[in-house]
Amino acid sequence: MMPMSKRPRATIRISPRANIVSGPSVRKAEVYRYLRVDAEPNWSQRVKEKEGEIMTIASRPPVTITFTSPIISAVELMYKRRVRGLVVVDARGALKGTVTAMDFIGYLGGSSYNIVRERHGGDIYRALNSETVESIMNPTPVYVLSNARITDALRVMVLNGIGFLPIIDKQGLPQGVVTEHDLVRHLVNKEISIKVTDVMTSNLVVTYSDDSIKRAAQLMSLYGFRRLPVVSREEGTIVGVVSALDIVSYFGSHTAFSVITGRNIEEALSTKVTEVMSKDIYTIKDSEDVSAAAELMNKLNTNSLIVIDEAGEAKGIITERDVLLALSLR
Template identity: 60%
Template sequence: MSAKRAGLKVSNKAKIVSNVAVRRWEGTKYLRADAEPNWSQRIKEKEGDITLIASKPAVTITSTSTVLEAVERMYEKRVRGLVVVDSSDKLKGTIMATDVVNYLGGGSLYTIVEQRHGHDIFGALRSEKVESIMNPTPLYATVSSKISETLKLMVLNGMGLVPIVAADGTPYGVVTEHDIVRYLVNKDLGIKVKDVMTSNLVVTYESDTIKRAAQLMSLYGFRRVPVLSADGTYVVGIVSAMDFIAFFGSHEALKKLSSYDIEEVLSTKVSDIMSRDVVTTDEDEDVGAAASIMNSHNTNSLIVVDKNNEVKGIITERDILLSVALR
């Protein structure tokens, strides 16, 4: 079962989380005493070179490009991460949509905007280089890596995107959680959604500012959070890191300015940039079917509802990946 709905009532059994400790990376739950993941038979049956499922070519940008150019590239290509290369086209880092959210008001990188640019949004976007906010030491796989090796890299390090590098050090492509879930999952896994979903909902409200949403994403390491009605009764949308990319990459954020102060943009309401399409799945649905729903609706998360259509939690591609690979 799936639907695109807004106004889903939040069950009183769903725990709304705010101002608590950062959620631990779930992959550690499935480690043996020797810190080796307990890979499922499904992985062994589908083993092969990572090039079988890699998205290619890699979407790249140079480390000396501006943050604005990076945001525009992500928006244009509809990707949540770029492979950063040097002048010789060799891998130098990665920059993710979540890094941009962190930089533009969500977390520790925002100090660059404050201290170096004095809250000047144009300076922060057009003067700051990608190298200031990228991950300069990315883990990567090679074209000869096995699917299981790459999956292990992702699981143990909480990575949603892994660069794939050719023998000469140039980027060949990338592998994302979406690529692996699509390859490994079929419609019947024998695992129910409610057994792997997150029932502690980290949320924002439609009346909140996008700065508040960005702070939540950066604090918890999430790419998206559900949006509740002002009274906290209903789920009315989802706001994601890619919504921020679209807001800035399309220059819509700059059209709203009457000054150079980025805080003016960050005071925009979450309801102005969120998606109102809320795709759902039933808590008793098979995880494989939930993955199919994600694929058909081109989304990486689903709101989980019970038989009364009340919200019980959220399930993401990462949850599905872990349930498939490590159980």
């Protein structure tokens, strides 16, 4: 039986042995230890057995937006389509960049926030309606051609540490995208004899229940995690999970505009994370096989799980990237 654990409206105590960090976190699954001397990834037998054309597992058609569109249009589109990223195109419809939920998070609490502050004076309406997607997109996206093999896409994603990869034809027109989720779903089919505890991130980057969504955005931008456990400062328990897409949805659904009285974006960003987080906490035991984590992520459509010990206490987190490395490399 799959070790599924969905705990709606429950709390999970953090193990006293867990490391809640305030400095940059380090993942155990280092990509470089899987590389051969020629810098080629050392693919697992699983990858060799499931080789094929990348378009067979791609999400298509891709969700696109023009680079001249206002940022609010990108946020609304990600919210409506429930996607983590968009392919940015030019007037011809050719690939020009990518914009993801994490790029928007960076606009709210990362390196791009200076645009909001200096160019728009903190005005939420100007910052979202006057500024274009071009200002926050990745203008030099990594991509693969539509005739690429699955290993070609895997190589690009593993070596560049990315989870959202556009697929284009020879004319530069987007044909689809492939994500870590697509690859994990394709590769999982049997146990791989690697335990969750061996590849999980033992450093828990968390936000607290009395933190603002701006603080959560700052943490996401700093550490590169799209989901953060939300911890009760008083009880020391995990009470929910907040994701980049939760924050995108807060703005994309226009809820942010309904709770503010003026135009200052800081008022919207002061909203507590508990107002936008999910109270459903998904867990997996540290002793389970990584393939079980992959199956659970696929079933629940989530990109991370809280790792618990035998006592049911949280000791780490495992993400789709951790799983992908374990499934595809050796």
